[in-house]
Amino acid sequence: MPVWILLFFALPLMAHEASILATPNGMQLSYGHTVSSTPNHDTPMSNLSTLCVTDYNITTSWQACHLYGAAFDTGQWVKTLQGTRKGTRIEHPQALSAWESSEVIYRYEKPTSKVPKGYMLLPLQAPHSIAMGERITLQLLYDGKPLANVPVAYDDQTRGITDAQGRINIRLRHAGTQHFTATHTRPSTTPALDKAITNITLQFEHD
Amino acid sequence: MRRLLLLTLLGMGLYAHEVRYVVSETNATQIFITYGDGAPFDYEPYTIYAPDQTVPFQSGYTAKDGSIVFVPNSSGVWRITAASEDGHGATISYTHSLSSVQAPQTHTRLDRLLLGVGIVLALFGTWALFFSRKSK
Structure with a gap:
């Protein structure tokens, strides 16, 4: 006889969020929680590389870029019955799953015809021309080829998956900093890991 | 009323290192x-x-x-x-x-049976009281 009264709450989590922030000292890469009520953890970045796309070339120096980019690894992890731990199946042979994670972020400033290699979450319209409440079309690419069936989140909430052309339409819901993040999961090439997860973020400011 | 049913109450003997437990639904x-x-x-x-x-x-x-x-x-x-x-x-x-x-509110068959018996006894008691006074 069921006599438990359960009050149900379903709550999404906040994750570390990569951002490229405009500061008086120029653009700065930030990686951490932007919501103050969320528990904070320090996750080291490694293998950091930067990218600057202008109208005529792609460099690594962040100066007067149309598109600012950064990529870095955030570690190797395993899921155990006592939570997520750093490491691989070598250190944790009883792990339920094991993965490596990385981040790629772009901050859009101006249109450019150049598409960088590797991951890219590309706006197909000039973001600033889209009115609030209208939809922006994004395309997820890897080395210029579309990635299908990849979930894309807006403000940490998944809004859908990319179609066969790697495209997705998402409605802009607020002014200020816009964050779109695609999470691409694929088999890991490291033997002691199951999968590799990369978050690809597109960020821009909108009035 | 927060505790609804006490399903099982198991008491282990008084041994050292004993652990007692109560299973309840709440x-x-x-x-x-x-x-x-x-x-x-x-x-x-x-x-x-x-x-x-x-x-x-x-x-x-x-x-x-x-x-x-x-x-x-x-x-x-x-x-x-x-x-x-x-x-x-x-x-x-x-x-x-x-x-x-x-x-x-949940009632077991035993609850309903006891309730029914109680009603019958109450009616019988009322009837017996009424006729005992009438016979005097």
Whole structure:
């Protein structure tokens, strides 16, 4: 006889969020929680590389870029019955799953015809021309080829998956900093890991 | 009424290192925590603080389905934190009111049988009293 009264709450989590922030000292890469009520953890970045796309070339120096980019690894992890731990199946042979994670972020400033290699979450319209409440079309690419069936989140909430052309339409819901993040999961090439997860973020400011 | 059924009460003998336990069914609050794609936030540590308390009321690991179940014993704002080492986490404020949760009324067949017998006895007693006075 069921006599438990359960009050149900379903709550999404906040994750570390990569951002490229405009500061008086120029653009700065930030990686951490932007919501103050969320528990904070320090996750080291490694293998950091930067990218600057202008109208005529792609460099690594962040100066007067149309598109600012950064990529870095955030570690190797395993899921155990006592939570997520750093490491691989070598250190944790009883792990339920094991993965490596990385981040790629772009901050859009101006249109450019150049598409960088590797991951890219590309706006197909000039973001600033889209009115609030209208939809922006994004395309997820890897080395210029579309990635299908990849979930894309807006403000940490998944809004859908990319179609066969790697495209997705998402409605802009607020002014200020816009964050779109695609999470691409694929088999890991490291033997002691199951999968590799990369978050690809597109960020821009909108009035 | 918060405790509805006391199903089993098992008392072990008075041995050293003994552990006694009571199994009961009661009201509970269940919180599901998920990753952004809806996957459960499974086997991750959490801590629950009762209103205005700094010592945890409960701590542990989320279940396979990403859920936490606890039984609030006071009204007010309860605080639940859950976080994984790789940077996912949530702090949840949940306002609980002890009077807002009412248990459903449940009756066993024995309850109904005893109720029926009681009614019959009450009617018989009334009838017997009435006719005993009338015969005098």
